[in-house]
Amino acid sequence: MNASSDPAARAAPGRPRSRQAFEAVMSATETLLRAEGYRGLTMEGIAKAAGVGKPTLYRWWPNVPSIVMEVMKRQAEEEIADSDSGSVRSDLIRFIGGTCEKLSGPSGEIMSSLMAEAQLNPEFAAAFREEFISARRERLIAILRRGAARGELSEDADMEWLADLVYGPIWYRLLNGHAALDERFASSLAEAVLLNANKSAG
Amino acid sequence: MNASSDPAARAAPGRPRSRQAFEAVMSATETLLRAEGYRGLTMEGIAKAAGVGKPTLYRWWPNVPSIVMEVMKRQAEEEIADSDSGSVRSDLIRFIGGTCEKLSGPSGEIMSSLMAEAQLNPEFAAAFREEFISARRERLIAILRRGAARGELSEDADMEWLADLVYGPIWYRLLNGHAALDERFASSLAEAVLLNANKSAG
Amino acid sequence: MNASSDPAARAAPGRPRSRQAFEAVMSATETLLRAEGYRGLTMEGIAKAAGVGKPTLYRWWPNVPSIVMEVMKRQAEEEIADSDSGSVRSDLIRFIGGTCEKLSGPSGEIMSSLMAEAQLNPEFAAAFREEFISARRERLIAILRRGAARGELSEDADMEWLADLVYGPIWYRLLNGHAALDERFASSLAEAVLLNANKSAG
Amino acid sequence: MNASSDPAARAAPGRPRSRQAFEAVMSATETLLRAEGYRGLTMEGIAKAAGVGKPTLYRWWPNVPSIVMEVMKRQAEEEIADSDSGSVRSDLIRFIGGTCEKLSGPSGEIMSSLMAEAQLNPEFAAAFREEFISARRERLIAILRRGAARGELSEDADMEWLADLVYGPIWYRLLNGHAALDERFASSLAEAVLLNANKSAG
DNA sequence: ATGTAAGCGAGACGGTACGTCGTGTCTTGTT
DNA sequence: AACAAGACACGACGTACCGTCTCGCTTACAT
Structure with a gap:
């Protein structure tokens, strides 16, 4: 059995996704949620608060509720x-x-x-x-x-x-x-x- | 004592509210709802479709759902x-x-x-x-x-x-x-x- | 001869163009030109410096050079x-x-x-x-x-x-x-x- | 004193510049110029069309017009x-x-x-x-x-x-x-x- | 033959500006 | 005074490129 024959082990080409940016988005969203409520969330605001470019946000989530959903999912993982x-x-x-x-x-x-x-x-x-x-x-x-x-x-x-x-x-x-x-x-x-x-x- | 001294009966000064504009808003909203769905409704769009000025809209309703609610209420009056x-x-x-x-x-x-x-x-x-x-x-x-x-x-x-x-x-x-x-x-x-x-x- | 038959005298409907906004754009553009040069001009920057909304800019000019051209034309009017x-x-x-x-x-x-x-x-x-x-x-x-x-x-x-x-x-x-x-x-x-x-x- | 001590003659360590990538950039640029005109050229577009990484482009040319200039120079060499x-x-x-x-x-x-x-x-x-x-x-x-x-x-x-x-x-x-x-x-x-x-x- | 250093493709990253849309307010002249 | 029209300041939208970076992989010289 050869490790390189495992398709899951084949690295994707290109620079890998930044874990740091991901975490920054998650925690910025949580912070904004607490500070201004769901209504106050915008893609623009999250990007700015997370110190992340807007295109990075759109690369991984299509809209605000998708980001919030990911936050909620992470929070629910212990239960x-x-x-x-x-x-x-x-x-x-x-x-x-x-x-x-x-x-x-x-x-x-x-x-x-x-x-x-x-x-x-x-x-x-x-x-x-x-x-x-x-x-x-x-x-x-x-x-x-x-x-x-x-x-x-x-x-x-x-x-x-x-x-x-x-x-x-x-x-x-x-x-x-x-x-x-x-x-x-x-x-x-x-x-x-x-x-x-x-x-x-x- | 004459009728015009009754405060409730005193006509408001200036031009009274246009029933025509009201009806135009109602039916334009219904039409737009059918044509483009709720998501497609905007104050701007309703005003244009109804041939009504935006300030007129805002004078009577604060936002889109309030207009839609009025449409639904009128439709439900028979039942x-x-x-x-x-x-x-x-x-x-x-x-x-x-x-x-x-x-x-x-x-x-x-x-x-x-x-x-x-x-x-x-x-x-x-x-x-x-x-x-x-x-x-x-x-x-x-x-x-x-x-x-x-x-x-x-x-x-x-x-x-x-x-x-x-x-x-x-x-x-x-x-x-x-x-x-x-x-x-x-x-x-x-x-x-x-x-x-x-x-x-x- | 009837004044209202003069096409130029017929007022356009709606709120007229704001002379104030126009002047603000002109002078903001001049200022930015001096401060940062032509390359530094952007529609966004001019709008912000003039205290004017971007749509207002786009309503009257399609792009940066058109604004600059208008500035130059005004400057050249005396000569x-x-x-x-x-x-x-x-x-x-x-x-x-x-x-x-x-x-x-x-x-x-x-x-x-x-x-x-x-x-x-x-x-x-x-x-x-x-x-x-x-x-x-x-x-x-x-x-x-x-x-x-x-x-x-x-x-x-x-x-x-x-x-x-x-x-x-x-x-x-x-x-x-x-x-x-x-x-x-x-x-x-x-x-x-x-x-x-x-x-x-x- | 031997030849390899001459600094100009010492081969740079590491992989030498790829002539293949260079040619690909030149011909992709020519193609894009014909297809979309000068205005349609971007570093991103040239990189993609040439099948070349963006850093490779930036390693050799600082911007689009420099690439185009090189294309024109090559074309003019016969005259x-x-x-x-x-x-x-x-x-x-x-x-x-x-x-x-x-x-x-x-x-x-x-x-x-x-x-x-x-x-x-x-x-x-x-x-x-x-x-x-x-x-x-x-x-x-x-x-x-x-x-x-x-x-x-x-x-x-x-x-x-x-x-x-x-x-x-x-x-x-x-x-x-x-x-x-x-x-x-x-x-x-x-x-x-x-x-x-x-x-x-x- | 092997180490090591640079070139390579891919593509994610933080940014900036784009041009558009809708908001709610305002300013006209008209009715 | 209510109206139709529409200009206004604002701010978010989603996109396009920018120039930089981080990967894993060649390639080829220098040991």
């Missing part, structure tokens, strides 16, 4: 843990509660801004839905499936529908701000999904 | 009918089904754009939530209250929570486009709200 | 006097000498830059040749014609050719800087044109 | 022949006529672009004037000197002034395009220089 407590109910409460808690903080406003951008910018929408919406749905559905396998909920429950039932009200409250994403809300959601998952059995 | 069929279940199905049907059409995209604007523009958000979100919630809650009064659902059901349970998934599907707002979905929502409204009785 | 001394020789010496003197100063560098731009930018070339090259040629030819009418030079002299004979060496020295545009040079040019104008008579 | 017909008049007509003919073709536009660059770029100006302007002047002056030696024109004629008298109108017509560089023009120039060279004798 991938997905514990299995042995009961769907407590798994659900933990998962939904964690989601609500996260979205109650500063990342809530950013997420709602990204959701807004996804409505206005179809090219961004695809990436956003893939990276954030679908990824989170799948984690929820994995929990539900584990419960179904254990017989805690009906085997023929419609997982996609249950995911809508959970994420729908969360996003609705986040986007409209008419009520808090608190623990009571999270446990109500958990109960609702269990109720619905077993209704055909009732 | 205010709220029939009472005598049963919560059928009232709910009719109401939710109607909402879903409406949002499956062209107004769905516009509504999601307005929701997006509300995230990005706090000044617009207040008006949007008042005019659209709250107004619809109240109609749904009226239906539920009628049912509670008839004993069809628990009297201590949390109406706000139930409204979240209905509108959450609707908006979630509208905004993410991952599944249709069809009749099956509408009736599932109706069942879910009934199930939840009576759970404490179980 | 239109064209005295008739009664003799072609002295008229020529005065005219050519004045031209050389002018081009020996700071406007010489600017004129050579404009000539350069005319080579590189065909759209500008037309305006430049019309405004500067042709205008000056015509004044020279008028002097020559006056001389021909007085019998001081041959009536069938080729005026265009004589103009080339005068302006050619002037521009050539200006553009290459290999020799001064001094009085001796000017009077040599005057003699050369007289010599050539009468050669067929010899 | 160095300078025949002596025995008469100044015919030598002049041949030389001026040849110059005009050459400048009437595609190289005329390129030469005027180089002259333009020389106005805008002082660093390039020196090289341009040395390589093109002075070189041509000296050839013309050599012809004139030959004539003076033969007594065909006054010995105290100012050669530099006569050179201006010839090249001035040529460049002036080339740069302004108001009249053709034809044979009539060339012979008029020749006559003018003879007339001026002998005027003191008259």
Whole structure:
């Protein structure tokens, strides 16, 4: 086996991407987000704050929300843990509660801004839905499936529908701000999904 | 005492607001919406298409989404009918089904754009939530209250929570486009709200 | 006769062009020319120095040399006097000498830059040749014609050719800087044109 | 003492300059000149068309006009022949006529672009004037000197002034395009220089 | 034969200016 | 005083080149 035959090991021609510029963009974006909010972000402003040329920005991201999305993804990388407590109910409460808690903080406003951008910018929408919406749905559905396998909920429950039932009200409250994403809300959601998952059995 | 001394009746000095200009703005906006979509709308473009000066536009609306909101409100004025069929279940199905049907059409995209604007523009958000979100919630809650009064659902059901349970998934599907707002979905929502409204009785 | 029927008297609709902005651009350009030379001029820089928006600049001028040309034209407006001394020789010496003197100063560098731009930018070339090259040629030819009418030079002299004979060496020295545009040079040019104008008579 | 101790003879260490890259740049520049004109040339474009790295370009030429100048010099290398017909008049007509003919073709536009660059770029100006302007002047002056030696024109004629008298109108017509560089023009120039060279004798 | 130094292609980098677009305000004359 | 028209200051957009840099890879002389 020859190392040079590994296609992944073949170095790209030309000067490699500068890690330093990448990090500068990430941290400048975080800083600007805190200082001026999502609305205050512009490609121009990020470039200036990061000490980076505009073309460098456009080389790697097509627009502001894509940069913000990358920042959020990096921030979320630690939270991938997905514990299995042995009961769907407590798994659900933990998962939904964690989601609500996260979205109650500063990342809530950013997420709602990204959701807004996804409505206005179809090219961004695809990436956003893939990276954030679908990824989170799948984690929820994995929990539900584990419960179904254990017989805690009906085997023929419609997982996609249950995911809508959970994420729908969360996003609705986040986007409209008419009520808090608190623990009571999270446990109500958990109960609702269990109720619905077993209704055909009732 | 004569009529002109009544402050409310006193005609404003100078030329009164032109109804013609108002109508021109409304219909130009509708035309542009169909032709180029919400993203293509600008104050400048609307003014030109309506044959109206920009200051006139700014005199009556602060920004694009406010104009669009006015267009949508005018279009929705006929559908205010709220029939009472005598049963919560059928009232709910009719109401939710109607909402879903409406949002499956062209107004769905516009509504999601307005929701997006509300995230990005706090000044617009207040008006949007008042005019659209709250107004619809109240109609749904009226239906539920009628049912509670008839004993069809628990009297201590949390109406706000139930409204979240209905509108959450609707908006979630509208905004993410991952599944249709069809009749099956509408009736599932109706069942879910009934199930939840009576759970404490179980 | 009705005043409103005069097309020139009909006011253009809309806000009229701001004289203030125009003057600001002119004087900012002059200042920048002195401070940084022609090469340092940019549309962006002029806009900033004049306290004027870039679109305003582009509304009235398509590029930098057009602005500079307008500055030069304004500066040249006083020198239109064209005295008739009664003799072609002295008229020529005065005219050519004045031209050389002018081009020996700071406007010489600017004129050579404009000539350069005319080579590189065909759209500008037309305006430049019309405004500067042709205008000056015509004044020279008028002097020559006056001389021909007085019998001081041959009536069938080729005026265009004589103009080339005068302006050619002037521009050539200006553009290459290999020799001064001094009085001796000017009077040599005057003699050369007289010599050539009468050669067929010899 | 051996040959290798001679500094000029010591081969530079490392890889020598690639003749292949040099030729590629030359021919890519010619191609681009024909295809898009002088204005379309950029260092970036030439590098790409030649299949050469940008640093290689910058290693050998400081800017675009320097490359073009090298192209023109190579093209002109065959025409160095300078025949002596025995008469100044015919030598002049041949030389001026040849110059005009050459400048009437595609190289005329390129030469005027180089002259333009020389106005805008002082660093390039020196090289341009040395390589093109002075070189041509000296050839013309050599012809004139030959004539003076033969007594065909006054010995105290100012050669530099006569050179201006010839090249001035040529460049002036080339740069302004108001009249053709034809044979009539060339012979008029020749006559003018003879007339001026002998005027003191008259 | 081997080390080492320069030339090479590729292309990313920090910049600058470009020309355009939309914003919200203003200044006209007209109605 | 409200209107249509449109000029204005502002500022972000996305693009094009600039000239410099950092890579990995030749190439060819000097040991």
